[in-house]
Amino acid sequence: MSEVIVITSGKGGVGKTTTTANLGVGLAMQGKKVALVDTDTGLRNLDLLLGLERRIVYTLVDVVQKRVGYGQALVRHKKYENLLLLPTSQVADKTAIEPEQMLELTQVMRNEFDYILVDCPAGIEQGFQTAIIGADRAIVVTMPEVAAVRDADKIIGRLQAENKDSHLVVNRIRPQMVKDGTMLDMTSINDILSIPCIGQVPDDEKVVDSANRGIPVVEWDDSVAGQAYRNIVRRICGEDVPFQTFETDGWFTRLRKKLFSHH
Amino acid sequence: MRQEIVQLKGSRYGLQLVFSPETEFKTIRADIQRKLESGSRFFRRGTVIQLVPGVLSSEEEASLRKLFNQHGVLFRVETMEKPATRRPMATLPLTPASPAKAAPAPAPAPAPAAPPAEKKAPVSETATPAVKPEPQPGTKAVAKPAPEGETMLVINRTLRSGQEIRTPGSVLICGNINAGAQVIAGGSIDIRGTCRGLVHAGAGGDTSAFIIADRLMPIQIRIADRIATLPDGAVKTPAVAARAFMKDGKITIEPMER
Numbered sequence: 001m002s003e004v005i006v007i008t009s010g011k012g013g014v015g016k017t018t019t020t021a022n023l024g025v026g027l028a029m030q031g032k033k034v035a036l037v038d039t040d041t042g043l044r045n046l047d048l049l050l051g052l053e054r055r056i057v058y059t060l061v062d063v064v065q066k067r068v069g070y071g072q073a074l075v076r077h078k079k080y081e082n083l084l085l086l087p088t089s090q091v092a093d094k095t096a097i098e099p100e101q102m103l104e105l106t107q108v109m110r111n112e113f114d115y116i117l118v119d120c121p122a123g124i125e126q127g128f129q130t131a132i133i134g135a136d137r138a139i140v141v142t143m144p145e146v147a148a149v150r151d152a153d154k155i156i157g158r159l160q161a162e163n164k165d166s167h168l169v170v171n172r173i174r175p176q177m178v179k180d181g182t183m184l185d186m187t188s189i190n191d192i193l194s195i196p197c198i199g200q201v202p203d204d205e206k207v208v209d210s211a212n213r214g215i216p217v218v219e220w221d222d223s224v225a226g227q228a229y230r231n232i233v234r235r236i237c238g239e240d241v242p243f244q245t246f247e248t249d250g251w252f253t254r255l256r257k258k259l260f261s262h263h
Numbered sequence: 264m265r266q267e268i269v270q271l272k273g274s275r276y277g278l279q280l281v282f283s284p285e286t287e288f289k290t291i292r293a294d295i296q297r298k299l300e301s302g303s304r305f306f307r308r309g310t311v312i313q314l315v316p317g318v319l320s321s322e323e324e325a326s327l328r329k330l331f332n333q334h335g336v337l338f339r340v341e342t343m344e345k346p347a348t349r350r351p352m353a354t355l356p357l358t359p360a361s362p363a364k365a366a367p368a369p370a371p372a373p374a375p376a377a378p379p380a381e382k383k384a385p386v387s388e389t390a391t392p393a394v395k396p397e398p399q400p401g402t403k404a405v406a407k408p409a410p411e412g413e414t415m416l417v418i419n420r421t422l423r424s425g426q427e428i429r430t431p432g433s434v435l436i437c438g439n440i441n442a443g444a445q446v447i448a449g450g451s452i453d454i455r456g457t458c459r460g461l462v463h464a465g466a467g468g469d470t471s472a473f474i475i476a477d478r479l480m481p482i483q484i485r486i487a488d489r490i491a492t493l494p495d496g497a498v499k500t501p502a503v504a505a506r507a508f509m510k511d512g513k514i515t516i517e518p519m520e521r
Contacts, residue, residue, distance in 0.1 A: 150424055153441050157423030191457070192441055194421060 004106050004116045005236075006135035008159075010151030012122030014143045015171040018207060020119040021049040022218040022226075023139075026233035028083035029218070032114040035074070037106075039131040040121040041088040041096055050077060051214020052085055061089040064101040070109060084113075094127035106134030115236075124158065132159065138166040140195070144173055144184040149192055156195055169199035169232060175246035176254075199232035201225050202246050268294040271312070280314045288323050292330065299334045311337045415450075422446065422460065431467070442482060448472070454479075457500075461485070464507075473508035479516065489514050 007020045017040070024036040038046040041061065047053045058073035063086070070086060077083035089096065109116055120131035132138065138159050142152035152168075159166045170189060177183035190197060204225035210217045217226035218233070224246070231241045249257070269291055272279045282291050312331060319327070324340050331338040416434040424443025428434060433450030444460035446452055449467045454476035463485035465472030470487045480498045484491045484507050491507070491514035507516045 150443055154424040154443065157426050160423075192439075192459075194439070 002110045002113055002116070003137070004110065004118065004135045006118040006120050006132045006138045006164075007141060008120035008128065008131065008138055008155055009122065009141040009148070010124065010155040011142075011148045014141050014148050015201075016122070016141050017045045017049060017119055018211070018216075019139065019141050019169055019171065019201075019229075020046060020117050022216040022229040023233060023236065024083055024085075024115075024117050025050070025077070025080065025216045026218040026229055027115050027117075027236065028077065028080035030233060030237060031082070032237075033082045033112070035084050035086060035109055035113045035116045037086045037109075037116060037118045038088045039097070039102070039118055039127060041127070042090065042093045043121065044088050044090050046119050047075070047085060047087045049211050049214060049216060050085060052077065052087070053214075056087045059087050059089040059092075060105075061092045061096045064097050064105060070105060094121065094125065094130070097130050099126070099130045099133040102130045103134045124154065128155075128158075132162060132164065135164060138164050139169055139198070140166045140193075141169045141171055142189070142193070143171055144178065144189060146184070149184065149189060153193060156193060166195050167198040168193060168195050169201065170197065171199075171201045172203040173200055173246065174203045176248045179248050198235045199228060200243055201228040201232075269298065278312050280312050284318070288319065292323075292326065295327065296330060299330070299336070311339060314338070314340045316340050416448075421456070424460075433472075440476075440481070451475075465509075470509045473506055475504060475506045475519070475521075477504045479505040479507065484514055484516075486514050491516075 007016050007023070009016050017038075020036060020038075024034050027034045036046060036050075037060065038044050039060070040046070047056060052075050055075045057075075058068045060073065062068050063070045063073050074084040074086055077085065106116060106118070116134075118131050118135060121127035140152050140155055140159070142148045156166050168189075170186065174183055178185045186197070186200065202224050204217065204223055206217050206220060206223040207225055210220065210223075216229075217223040218229040220226045224244075228244065231244065234241045268282060268286060270281045272281050280295075314324070314327075319340075324338075328338040414432065416428070416430045416432060418428060418434065418436045419438065421438035422428065422436065422440045422444035424441055427445040427447070428436075429447045431449040433452065434446060434448045435453045435455070436446065437455045439456040440446055440454060440458045440460040440462065442459040445463070446460070447463040447466045449472075450464065450469065451472045452462050452464045452474045454462075454474070456476070457478040458474075458476035458481045460481060461483045462474050462476075462481050464474045465487040466485075468487050472486055474484060474486070478501050480493065480501060482492070486507065486509050489509065489512070501518075503518045504521050505516050506519045507514055509515070
């Protein structure tokens with residue numbers, strides 16, 4: 001059994017690449033054979049988040065243009081042998097890969113991997129079409145914010161038109177703001193998007209640190225976001241995992257923040 | 264004040280091109296071109312401009328059509344006084360979202376039949392002896408876009424941002440209309456769910472069209488040629504269903520039970 005999952009969002013900056021890196025490492029930690037395909041040609045980042053930038057020799061563009069086989073372009077993860085990255089070119093642009101070429105590639109790669117995660121670029125143009133074409137299903141990443149939810153809605157409509165099931169991951173939730181009523185809560189988001197939610201990831205400073213170090217937070221035991229990603233991985237594997245309830249600040253922390261904030 | 268060479272006479276079914284018969288075609292064309300290029304609000308993309316037949320030669324008509332089309336404006340040579348031959352949705356090139364569902368019943372009166380979904384022969388003047396078109400130049404036409412008993416389009420899904428439904432008749436939506444989605448109907452719109460997008464009922468000019476939603480909180484409501492918006496700021500989820508309709512020339516929203 002192999003599954004191709006595209007990670008998409010419509011809007012940029014909501015955490016598609018971070019989600020791809022974390023789910024990829026998380027699935028590899030579960031012993032699955034995983035390939036991560038970066039389709040954000042020209043603006044590749046997935047290699048950075050995995051700490052694999054220096055090891056890239058060939059790219060997705062070389063593969064679809066038949067200069068090399070995909071096996072030659074795959075970069076093996078330093079810690080997890082069963083995790084491989086197919087990076088894309090930083091110099092070419094999205095027109096370098098036709099959707100049909102991507103479809104062909106994912107169909108061939110299916111034979112070798114349990115999971116193929118495709119990191120989709122922002123937008124709804126050719127890059128999006130290329131990323132989704134070979135996917136069995138989609139994970140739509142959004143943030144509790146009107147613009148991100150609006151764009152996610154558009155993307156879900158496009159995915160439904162292509163007969164692809166989608167699941168939702170809500171990223172960068174700030175529990176205290178939700179509690180105060182200044183951030184969209186899960187009820188409102190589900191009300192608008194009405195697709196099954198498989199992840200609620202709290203905002204976590206450690207994600208920034210982890211990107212700099214090239215070690216996704218899913219590996220970090222002390223990260224709340226890492227815990228959320230581990231739960232998503234288990235849900236992808238078919239386990240029924242209840243959603244975490246996030247801790248909000250206690251009265252003392254809130255008082256301290258109020259006293260020392262400059263806003 | 265100088266007399267305009269070309270004027271646009273508005274009716275609820277579209278805009279009619281009017282000019283003095285003595286004016287040379289070259290002058291007319293140049294004036295239209297100037298108007299199109301100046302970005303006048305009359306020439307928004309998707310606007311339909313009509314011209315009474317027989318005023319210009321067919322080459323001249325073709326030349327104007329080409330000019331209008333370049334600016335995204337539709338140009339039709341047809342009379343506005345005869346409702347039986349006039350398309351009911353003159354301002355909107357309506358195509359049913361799903362032709363299979365939207366087949367309109369053969370209506371007895373001046374029937375607004377959607378061409379793609381048509382099963383019977385197109386309704387012509389000779390085929391409608393029941394209603395004789397009244398020769399009243401310049402008055403509004405009598406055709407109602409969605410007569411009683413006409414098939415209603417039923418949409419059994421949520422419309423998401425960027426999706427659009429256009430229908431010449433009425434529409435029932437069992438699902439939500441999300442922000443960024445649009446529903447444009449010649450008749451009325453009934454939403455069994457939450458309406459957050461843009462809804463336009465009576466798009467052909469039917470002021471008796473209305474909009475009902477379980478939770479009516481749209482970005483914009485349009486009925487016939489009127490536009491209403493909700494006040495800016497956070498919109499609260501309404502507790503009861505509401506109906507929007509035209510009352511004394513204004514769009515009015517009233518709570519309702521159902």
